[in-house]
Amino acid sequence: MFASIGRYVNYLFSEVGGAAEMIRSCVFWLTRSRFEWGQAVEQSVTIGVDSFGVTALTSLFTGMVLALQAGNTIGNIFGDPIFVGTIVTFSLIRELGPVLTSVVVSGRAGAAVTAQIGTMAVTEQIDALYTLGTNPIRYLVLPRMTGFIFTLPILTLFSNLFGILGGYLVAVYALGVPGEVYLTDITSYMGVRDFMHGFIKTFAFAFMIGTVCCYKGISTRGGAEGVGKSTTGAVVTTIVLILVLDYFLTAILTAFGI
Amino acid sequence: MIEIRHLKKSFGDKHVLKDVSLTFPKGKTTCILGGSGSGKSTLIKCLIGLLDATAGQILVDGHDITKITSEMKLAAVRRRFGYLFQEGALFDSMTVGENVTFGLKYLTDVPEANYPKVIKEKLALVGLREDVARLNPSELSGGMKKRVSLARVLAVEPEVILYDEPTTGLDPIMSDIISDLIIDLKAKLGVTSIVITHDMHSAFKIADYIAFLYEGNILLRGTPEEFRKTDNPYVKQFVTGSSKGPIQMKLRAE
Numbered sequence: 001m002f003a004s005i006g007r008y009v010n011y012l013f014s015e016v017g018g019a020a021e022m023i024r025s026c027v028f029w030l031t032r033s034r035f036e037w038g039q040a041v042e043q044s045v046t047i048g049v050d051s052f053g054v055t056a057l058t059s060l061f062t063g064m065v066l067a068l069q070a071g072n073t074i075g076n077i078f079g080d081p082i083f084v085g086t087i088v089t090f091s092l093i094r095e096l097g098p099v100l101t102s103v104v105v106s107g108r109a110g111a112a113v114t115a116q117i118g119t120m121a122v123t124e125q126i127d128a129l130y131t132l133g134t135n136p137i138r139y140l141v142l143p144r145m146t147g148f149i150f151t152l153p154i155l156t157l158f159s160n161l162f163g164i165l166g167g168y169l170v171a172v173y174a175l176g177v178p179g180e181v182y183l184t185d186i187t188s189y190m191g192v193r194d195f196m197h198g199f200i201k202t203f204a205f206a207f208m209i210g211t212v213c214c215y216k217g218i219s220t221r222g223g224a225e226g227v228g229k230s231t232t233g234a235v236v237t238t239i240v241l242i243l244v245l246d247y248f249l250t251a252i253l254t255a256f257g258i
Numbered sequence: 259m260i261e262i263r264h265l266k267k268s269f270g271d272k273h274v275l276k277d278v279s280l281t282f283p284k285g286k287t288t289c290i291l292g293g294s295g296s297g298k299s300t301l302i303k304c305l306i307g308l309l310d311a312t313a314g315q316i317l318v319d320g321h322d323i324t325k326i327t328s329e330m331k332l333a334a335v336r337r338r339f340g341y342l343f344q345e346g347a348l349f350d351s352m353t354v355g356e357n358v359t360f361g362l363k364y365l366t367d368v369p370e371a372n373y374p375k376v377i378k379e380k381l382a383l384v385g386l387r388e389d390v391a392r393l394n395p396s397e398l399s400g401g402m403k404k405r406v407s408l409a410r411v412l413a414v415e416p417e418v419i420l421y422d423e424p425t426t427g428l429d430p431i432m433s434d435i436i437s438d439l440i441i442d443l444k445a446k447l448g449v450t451s452i453v454i455t456h457d458m459h460s461a462f463k464i465a466d467y468i469a470f471l472y473e474g475n476i477l478l479r480g481t482p483e484e485f486r487k488t489d490n491p492y493v494k495q496f497v498t499g500s501s502k503g504p505i506q507m508k509l510r511a512e
Binding site for chain 1: 336337
């Protein structure tokens with residue numbers, strides 16, 4: 001049993017070490033060579049387009065269910081569904097918006113990135129890049145990392161808007177809250193600070209998703225089965241890390257008054 | 259000239275290359291023979307720096323490339339080598355034409371306006387028509403993939419070409435076409451070729467020198483004629499493709 005724990009710890013350290021080495025290489029190439037702008041824009045668009053529909057749908061229904069639960073619970077206690085807009089928006093922009101969008105992006109675009117780079121690794125295309133004078137970290141990883149870091153915050157903004165819209169629809173048409181009240185509840189009790197709290201988190205999530213998904217892809221071995229394992233591993237790792245990271249980020253940002 | 263001195267490569271406690279010393283004369287074709295898992299691919303991946311050697315030296319024109327730690331300097335050495343991968347390793351997100359010109363952007367000063375000319379020229383060198391350039395790699399047969407991959411190697415005009423089992427998985431006629439291509443390229447371009455293979459017919463046809471790799475050591479290096487006449491039982495068994503001999507006995511003992 002100790003042997004298997006030892007092996008797992010060893011594996012964990014080698015994975016973290018490998019990912020850290022990849023980030024070091026990213027920084028090296030970012031400062032030493034021409035940045036692949038074309039690739040970065042292409043990746044940002046792909047990640048954005050891939051994930052937009054699912055993100056919008058997820059957020060819309062999250063906003064709707066939040067409004068329904070909040071409205072019913074508060075209605076039962078106070079007689080009227082008050083502060084629905086505040087509760088929906090507060091939950092969305094500080095927590096659910098960034099977290100759910102990151103989970104969706106990891107499952108949709110992150111998995112695609114791992115599968116694509118992983119397939120390239122097992123079919124020797126990564127080695128071919130080296131032999132053709134192209135460092136794969138610079139050519140494949142950097143543009144994808146940039147793509148995640150650029151796209152995730154934008155997707156989160158849209159996700160928040162769709163969630164607020166979902167909440168509005170339920171509050172106004174199912175709970176009978178006047179639309180103006182719903183909106184005033186948002187603007188009166190929420191500030192830029194709340195928005196920044198969620199927005200800052202998305203950059204950390206994006207960096208983590210990019211790192212894990214690219215590293216899992218580039219370290220893929222063992223044919224089609226290996227690609228499957230890497231892809232599943234990447235998605236599971238990122239989802240767990242999003243939730244873990246979310247707690248610590250919340251604690252740190254709150255400590256700094258954000 | 260390329261020279262390998264006492265090269266060792268291990269993966270954990272698995273010693274793939276135990277003590278390999280070889281020379282590859284300029285402008286000549288050297289075939290490295292060996293069974294599956296004998297370390298042939300590992301050897302040429304060490305040569306081009308895709309794998310780090312555990313010990314030993316790889317001298318390219320007298321400079322030991324195993325001592326290079328800078329990514330930039332290693333890239334400069336790699337520029338002199340071309341590598342034909344076993345399955346072609348064509349980039350499947352690009353067309354044949356984009357594959358052929360991929361290396362030009364990073365390895366040469368060829369202006370982009372000349373790319374169509376390069377595509378036409380290099381595809382012709384490997385016996386393919388220009389209109390293949392529009393196709394995707396998934397639309398090509400195994401033999402065509404290898405030829406496109408070779409055109410991609412040739413586009414950057416390397417001094418040394420490493421061939422990783424160039425005839426594996428091809429029918430006998432296509433294998434012979436690829437062998438002819440290797441001979442042609444040596445004659446036309448004067449490149450140094452290092453070919454790893456277990457295809458005896460192809461090896462005897464294309465090689466100026468042959469080396470036999472067995473269990474991480476070179477058992478014999480010589481001309482094709484010397485290989486035909488050798489008394490070494492391991493080499494003899496491999497050359498004749500017999501199931502009876504020391505190699506099989508070793509397998510049984512395991």
